[in-house]
Amino acid sequence: MILLPILASLLGFTxxxxxxxxxxxxxxxxxxxxxxxxxxxxxxxxxxxLAYGGSMLIEGAALGAVYGVGVLTFGALVVAFTVTGMSR
Structure with a gap:
């Protein structure tokens, strides 16, 4: 179920x-x-x-906050590395 926040994070950062x-x-x-x-x-x-909030709704407040930060970090890194590769 954590797939939805990951997809929201990727699309949001894109x-x-x-x-x-x-x-x-x-x-x-x-x-x-x-x-x-x-x-x-x-x-x-x-x-x-929504990606951060969705992580907290899925996993609860304590663990969801950790997952939320991880999901946002993952999304930001994927988009950053993709954009860096495109500009070459």
């Missing part, structure tokens, strides 16, 4: 990454519209919060 014009240009060759950029940031932050 959208936060796409909320930056530099990464938009790296991926699409041009910047997205300002409305889409703002939407990507809002949805990204919402998914990051």
């Amino acid at each position: 959208l936060l990454c796409l909320g930056m014009s530099r990464h938009q240009r790296d991926l699409f060759g041009r910047a997205m519209s300002p409305g889409r950029t703002v939407a990507a940031r809002w949805i990204g932050w919402t998914l990051v919060v």
